[in-house]
Amino acid sequence: MLKALTSRLTQAVLVMLVVTACAFLMFRYVGDPVRVLSREDATQEEKAELARALGLDRPVLVQYGGFVARVLRGDLGVSFRNQRPVATLLAERLPATLELVFAATVLALSLGIPLGVLCALKPDSVLARAVQALSLVGVSTPTFVTGIVLILVFSVGLGLLPSFGRGQTVDVFGWPTGLLTASGWRSLVLPSVTLALYQLTLIMRLVRSEMIDALSSDYVRYARARGLPERYINFRLALRNALMPVITVTGLQIGSLIAFAIVTETVFQWPGMGLLFIQAVSFADIPVMAAYLLFVGLLFVAINMLVDVIYALVDPRLRASAR
């Protein structure tokens, strides 16, 4: 157990080192800090002086070490575009993205699980067939198209909901939340539905196939033979077992959801990290890009490791083999 854990941890640290190395290379060579930080009319001597002051004349490995040390202290550099610390920028934008992702996940789960169960229990009903066909359309429709169509219908056509921004926010212990104001809730509807639709299909298909597997298992057959009520079998026995992988996948998906939020945030001008990143890309604002890469890299590595560890803790077979 301990051995498996250490090897997993070593792997995670290695991946993070690779990711920081990529971020460092972007920082050091793509951005050209000297050109950015010096005046337009700086002389060669002034530039060389600046390069020395920034430590750019030292060996690359030493520079990389310094970069890692700075990142560990939370110093992610200064944005080229608005001349503010990148760490602050990210921290400002994080709440908006997290609220969006959270709302989308809740929505996707609360719709996806019942629909998946329905498709598994009554595969030939009209509703189940319609849901199945729609899910294929859902997979083939990119997030931004869904967003545009929703804006066309509910904002432009019906004038019901706002189509950009997050409405009014209230500070709760330094966390600006939109969940406490009416306009915040109204602004959240369209973006979260857009983001949820992408995940909804996945959850629904997963619940359906897991549920079908569970329903054809031995314990369900014996439960039937014992004459247990159908509802008890379906929801207490089958669904419970079907939900385990759903929880794992939903957890794993949080990372991709944050990444996919880039598209949703662009469509709805949602002031989150994704919008910050895409603006950084179009302005070649390297420090922000590198910091976002680091943040998302850390997030993915952490989520993957957490899932592996939880699996090892939960599944007795994996525990035994790791010993």
Place this chain on the structure above:
Amino acid sequence: MIGGLRKAPLSVLIAAGLAVTIVLVALAAPLVAPTNPLDLASFNLIDAELPPAWVEGGDPRFLLGSDNQGRDMLSAIIYGARVSILIGGGAVLVAASLGVALGLVAGFVGGRLDALIMRIGDVILSFPTILLALMVAGVARAVIPDASGPKLAPFILIGAIATHEWVQYARTVRAATMVEAQKDYVKAVRVIGLPTRRIMFGHILPNVMSPVLVIATINLAAAVLTEATLSFLGVGMPPTYPSLGTLIRIGNEFVFSGIWWIALFPALALVILVLAVNVVGDWVRDRFNPKLRGRKA
């Protein structure tokens, strides 16, 4: 694959027909499209923002309406689809070639090289396609001065998409190669003393290709979607040489003024194309996967 199509359900046949038609029309764009949207002299600002022909105020010359510069939407979509399909297909081709080559080497040579290739693949796969593609495209645009120009943009897009997609091919081919390498015919050619390269590419490669074709079919839809997303986000094809994603990006600016057709028709074309390829791809995958045969996927 083609022969099996006779037994396919009707929905797959329709989808296949649709996909082939769209691809053919798009590739023959200069012959089929009513006007050439890339020719600046062929359109006029007077015709700008005309609604589709069947809507009040529409003009029969512009079946699907016109955009903000007076370009015919139908022609723009046909030309845009051509760009999307060429980039998507290019990305699949590059990813498949790279993945097959690396997978063959990893599976046949083994050892440290195998470990290195597969670990790199693991790291890449732990990030979503779109994120990696955005990073690659973003960095390329920062490094290369003319990266967003119409000449270089397609190649950067292909590279950005292929960076993520090659891993799937490599994993599949590696596993298949390891199985093939144990078979008698490989042992026989080894005894003859053929050079390793000839054994790998001449003898093993033809026997591991069929799963590659399956992955490629499914990946084509994904690659077209990724390209569209990148172009929509503004890191893809420039407005002077638009793909479907770029057209939707341009149209998005007009959605609020109620001019829906500039965004909606390219979006519809994109969804129909991807849906058709997906339906065919799902069917091909199920047919080639013996585990799924007989079970409804």
